Amino acid sequence: MTKPAIQVNSEIGKLKKVLLHRPGAEIENITPDTMERLLFDDIPFLKIAQDEHDYFAQVLRDNGVETVYIEDLLTETLDSDPELKHSLIDRYLDEHGYTKSKTHDEIAKYLLSFDNRQLVNKLYTGLRRNEFDFKVTTLHDVAGHDAENPFLLDPLPNAYFTRDPQAFIGNGLTINHMTFPARQPESLFIEYVMKYHPTFADNAKVWQNRDRDSRLEGGDELVLNGHVMAIGVSQRTSSRSIQDLAQELFNNPDSNFDTVVAVEIPHNHAMMHLDTVFTMVNYDQFTVFPGIMDADSKMNIYILHPDQEGGVALEHRTNLKDTLKEVLGLSEIDMIETGNGDPIIAPREQWNDGSNNLAIAPGEVITYDRNYVSIKLMREHGLTVHEIRSSELARGRGGARCMSQPIWRENI
Numbered sequence: 513m514t515k516p517a518i519q520v521n522s523e524i525g526k527l528k529k530v531l532l533h534r535p536g537a538e539i540e541n542i543t544p545d546t547m548e549r550l551l552f553d554d555i556p557f558l559k560i561a562q563d564e565h566d567y568f569a570q571v572l573r574d575n576g577v578e579t580v581y582i583e584d585l586l587t588e589t590l591d592s593d594p595e596l597k598h599s600l601i602d603r604y605l606d607e608h609g610y611t612k613s614k615t616h617d618e619i620a621k622y623l624l625s626f627d628n629r630q631l632v633n634k635l636y637t638g639l640r641r642n643e644f645d646f647k648v649t650t651l652h653d654v655a656g657h658d659a660e661n662p663f664l665l666d667p668l669p670n671a672y673f674t675r676d677p678q679a680f681i682g683n684g685l686t687i688n689h690m691t692f693p694a695r696q697p698e699s700l701f702i703e704y705v706m707k708y709h710p711t712f713a714d715n716a717k718v719w720q721n722r723d724r725d726s727r728l729e730g731g732d733e734l735v736l737n738g739h740v741m742a743i744g745v746s747q748r749t750s751s752r753s754i755q756d757l758a759q760e761l762f763n764n765p766d767s768n769f770d771t772v773v774a775v776e777i778p779h780n781h782a783m784m785h786l787d788t789v790f791t792m793v794n795y796d797q798f799t800v801f802p803g804i805m806d807a808d809s810k811m812n813i814y815i816l817h818p819d820q821e822g823g824v825a826l827e828h829r830t831n832l833k834d835t836l837k838e839v840l841g842l843s844e845i846d847m848i849e850t851g852n853g854d855p856i857i858a859p860r861e862q863w864n865d866g867s868n869n870l871a872i873a874p875g876e877v878i879t880y881d882r883n884y885v886s887i888k889l890m891r892e893h894g895l896t897v898h899e900i901r902s903s904e905l906a907r908g909r910g911g912a913r914c915m916s917q918p919i920w921r922e923n924i
C-alpha cells in the first residue's frame with residue numbers, strides 16, 4: 513500500500529469523506545410484481561426521493577464532509593482503461609447467467625453502444641426487453657418464467673444504500689457477497705472501483721472478497737474502534753463469513769483488529785442488518801431497538817479473539833451493554849432505546865430506521881425526521897441531531913447510516 517485511500521477506525525470519528533449514490537431511474541423500474549424480489553416494500557416517488565437525497569448530501573457537505581458518488585467513481589474507472597468496459601459487461605452478463613450465446617452477444621453489443629457514463633446509468637436502471645431490437649434466439653427468451661420478466665437485466669433500486677455492498681474497515685475493506693441476487697451487482701461495481709480506479713487501486717487492502725459462498729453485508733459491519741468490530745449474525749450475514757473475517761483481521765499484518773463481537777439478531781426484513789437495530793453515536797452512547805433482546809434483556813453474543821495457534825477463540829455473552837463495556841474498556845454506557853422502548857412507538861420508528869443513525873462526529877448524528885420520539889430522546893441524552901427528510905427514501909427500509917459509506921474519518 514503506498515498511501516491509504518481509506519481510513520475508518522471508528523463509527524464516530526469526524527467524518528471527512530463519504531460514498532453515496534443518488535437514487536435514479538432504477539427506482540421507477542420497481543413494479544408491484546417485482547417489488548419483493550427487489551427488496552422494496554413500496555414504490556418511492558423518484559422526484560421527492562432525489563430531493564430528499566440531495567438534502568442529505570447537502571447536510572453532509574454543510575458539515576465539512578466531502579461527498580463522492582459511486583456512479584462517478586465507476587465511470588472514471590471505465591474511463592481509465594478502454595478494456596474495462598468490455599470486461600465489466602462480460603462479468604455483468606456472466607453473473608446474470610448469460611452464457612456465451614446469441615442472446616449474450618446481442619445484449620453485449622447494445623451495452624457497448626453506450627458511452628461509459630450512459631453505460632453505468634444503464635446498469636443501475638436495468639435493461640428492458642422491449643428497449644432495443646432484441647432478436648429472440650432461445651426458448652427461454654419466449655417461454656416460461658424468464659420470458660415473463662420485463663427485464664433482461666434487473667434494475668438496482670437498492671444502490672442508494674451504499675453501506676452494504678462493502679465495508680471500509682481500517683485502511684481496507686470487505687467486498688461483499690450479497691445475500692440476494694437483487695443486490696449482488698452492486699459489489700461487482702465496488703470490486704472494479706477498488707481494483708482499477710486510480711485513487712483506490714493498490715491503496716486499499718481487501719480483507720474479504722465477494723467470490724465466496726457465504727454472505728456478508730456492510731450494514732452488519734460496525735467499526736467500534738481501531739481494534740474492535742461488532743458484526744451482526746443476521747438475515748444478511750452468516751456466522752461463517754464473520755469467523756473467516758475475524759481470522760483474516762487477526763492474522764493480516766496490515767490489520768490492527770484483535771476483537772470481533774458477533775451479535776445475533778432476528779432474521780427478518782425489518783431488521784435485516786445490525787445497523788437497523790443498533791448504532792454507535794458517541795464514545796459511550798449507542799442507539800438500540802429493544803426488540804432484539806428477550807424479556808430478560810438477553811441475547812446471543814460471541815466475542816472472538818485470536819488464539820495462541822493463529823486461530824480464533826470464542827466466548828459467549830448474553831448482555832449487550834455489559835459486553836460493550838468489556839470490549840471497549842468503559843465503566844458506563846448509555847443505551848438510548850429507539851422510540852423510548854414503547855411497545856408501539858419503538859417498532860414503528862425502528863421500521864422507519866429510527867435506530868439507523870449516522871454519526872458525523874462523536875455525539876453528532878444525522879437521522880430521519882419522522883422518528884420524532886427517538887430524536888427527542890437523543891437530544892435529551894445530549895446528542896446533536898441533524899434531521900433529514902424521509903417520506904420516500906424510507907420506503908427502501910434504510911436510513912442515514914445505510915445510505916452512506918464513510919471513506920475517511922478522523923482518528924479519535
Ligand SMILES: NC(=O)NCCC[C@H](N)C(=O)O
Pocket residue numbers: 550551552670673675676695730731732784785787788908909910911913914
Ligand atoms: N444497512 C442497511 O440496513 N441497509 C438497508 C438496505 C435496504 C434494502 N432494501 C435491502 O433490503 O437490502
